[in-house]
Amino acid sequence: MNILLIRTSNRALSISNKLADKVLQTCQETAHTVPNVQILNVYDLPHIDKDYAESLRSRHDNDDANSASLLLSDALIQQLVSADVVIIATPMHNFTVPSCLKAWIDHVVRIGKTFTATPEGKIGTLIDRPVYIAVSAGGLLDGRQPDFLQNYLQTIFETIGINSLKFFVIQGSVMGENHLEQEWLSIKQKIDAHFHQNKSL
Numbered sequence: 001m002n003i004l005l006i007r008t009s010n011r012a013l014s015i016s017n018k019l020a021d022k023v024l025q026t027c028q029e030t031a032h033t034v035p036n037v038q039i040l041n042v043y044d045l046p047h048i049d050k051d052y053a054e055s056l057r058s059r060h061d062n063d064d065a066n067s068a069s070l071l072l073s074d075a076l077i078q079q080l081v082s083a084d085v086v087i088i089a090t091p092m093h094n095f096t097v098p099s100c101l102k103a104w105i106d107h108v109v110r111i112g113k114t115f116t117a118t119p120e121g122k123i124g125t126l127i128d129r130p131v132y133i134a135v136s137a138g139g140l141l142d143g144r145q146p147d148f149l150q151n152y153l154q155t156i157f158e159t160i161g162i163n164s165l166k167f168f169v170i171q172g173s174v175m176g177e178n179h180l181e182q183e184w185l186s187i188k189q190k191i192d193a194h195f196h197q198n199k200s201l
Contacts, residue, residue, distance in 0.1 A: 001031055001032075001033055001035040001036070001084045001085065002035065002036050002038065002082055002083050002084050002085070003024065003027065003028075003035045003036065003037045003038070003083065003084070003085045003086075003087065004038050004040060004079060004080065004082075004083035004085070004086045004087070005020060005024055005037060005038070005039045005040070005087045005089070006040045006042055006086065006087065006088045006089065006101075006104065007020070007039065007040070007041050007042065007043070007089050008042055008043055008088075008089060008090045008091070008097075008098050008100050008101045009043065009089065009090075009091060010041070010043045010044075014089075014091070014136070015091070015136035015170055015173050015180075016089040016090050016091050016134055016135065016136040017089045019089065019134035019135075019136065019168060019170055019187065020087050020088070020089030020132075020134035022134075022187075022188060022191055023087050023132045023134055023168060023191055024037065024087055026191050026192060026195045027085060027087070027132075027195060029195075030195045030196060030198075035085075038079065038083070040076075040079065040104075042100045042101060042103065042104045043100045044100075045100055045103045045104055045107070046072070046103065047099070047103045047106065048073075048103070048106045048107060052070065052073065055070050056070060056110070056111075072107060073107040073108070073110060073113075074113075076104065076107045076108050077107070077108050077110065077113055077114060080108050080114075080126070081126065083129065084129055084130075085129060085130050085131075085132070086129065086130070086131040086132070087131075087132045087134065088101070088131065088132070088133050088134065088153075089134045090133065090134070090135055090136075090149075091135070091136045091137070091138075092135060092136070092137040092138070092147070092149050095145065095146040095147060095148050095149070096148040096149050096152060097149055097152065097153065105156055108160070109156060109159060109160055113125075114126055114160040114161070115159055115160050115161070122159050123161075124158065124159055124160040124161025124162065125160065125161055126160045126161040126162055127161065128161060128162055128163050128164050129162060129164065130164045130166065131157060131162055131164060131165045131166070132165075132166050132167075132168065133150075133153060133165060133166070133167045133168070134168050135149065135150075135167060135168070135169040135170070136169075136170050136173050137149075137169060137170070137171050137172070137173065138172070138173050138174040139171070139172060139174075140171050140172050140175075141169065141171050142171075150167055150169075153165065166194065168187055168190060168191055169187070170183045170184070170187055171183060
């Protein structure tokens with residue numbers, strides 16, 4: 001089993017990274033084989049640019065066109081395709097995903113590669129697989145602040161054919177140690193319960 005762990009924070013002890021590590025550890029403990037884990041740090045990932053767009057257009061018009069600026073996108077897509085399980089560690093930034101995670105998404109959600117455009121809409125071409133999203137949010141997400149992160153990620157992964165998303169969220173991370181301790185106790189129980197009920201993942 002191949003596990004792709006995507007980190008968006010360059011702080012090893014960030015809440016989202018620690019939460020993702022807990023997901024990874026529990027996934028490994030309940031797996032039938034010893035997983036191969038590949039870590040992708042996207043916090044320095046370049047955003048797509050004009051060269052990317054022009055190369056993509058050229059490739060669409062001519063399969064033999066120079067596609068050097070698409071090599072990073074190709075590599076990131078292949079890395080995703082090769083993963084049996086994906087774990088994403090991300091904080092919530094301004095009610096949604098951080099820009100570095102959006103950059104990764106823009107590289108892997110690509111017409112003719114991970115989805116096709118039809119009159120009925122975009123059709124994903126990837127095989128479904130479990131994607132675990134470890135989220136840290138400074139505020140509370142029970143209607144007291146907007147949450148564009150979870151719906152967006154659910155929708156964008158469905159666009160490329162991946163529907164099996166599971167979110168583990170620590171809320172109110174800036175509300176003091178007592179609150180955070182209770183959040184950790186609750187989320188660890190949820191992670192353990194999920195993986196022990198789904199030992200094939």
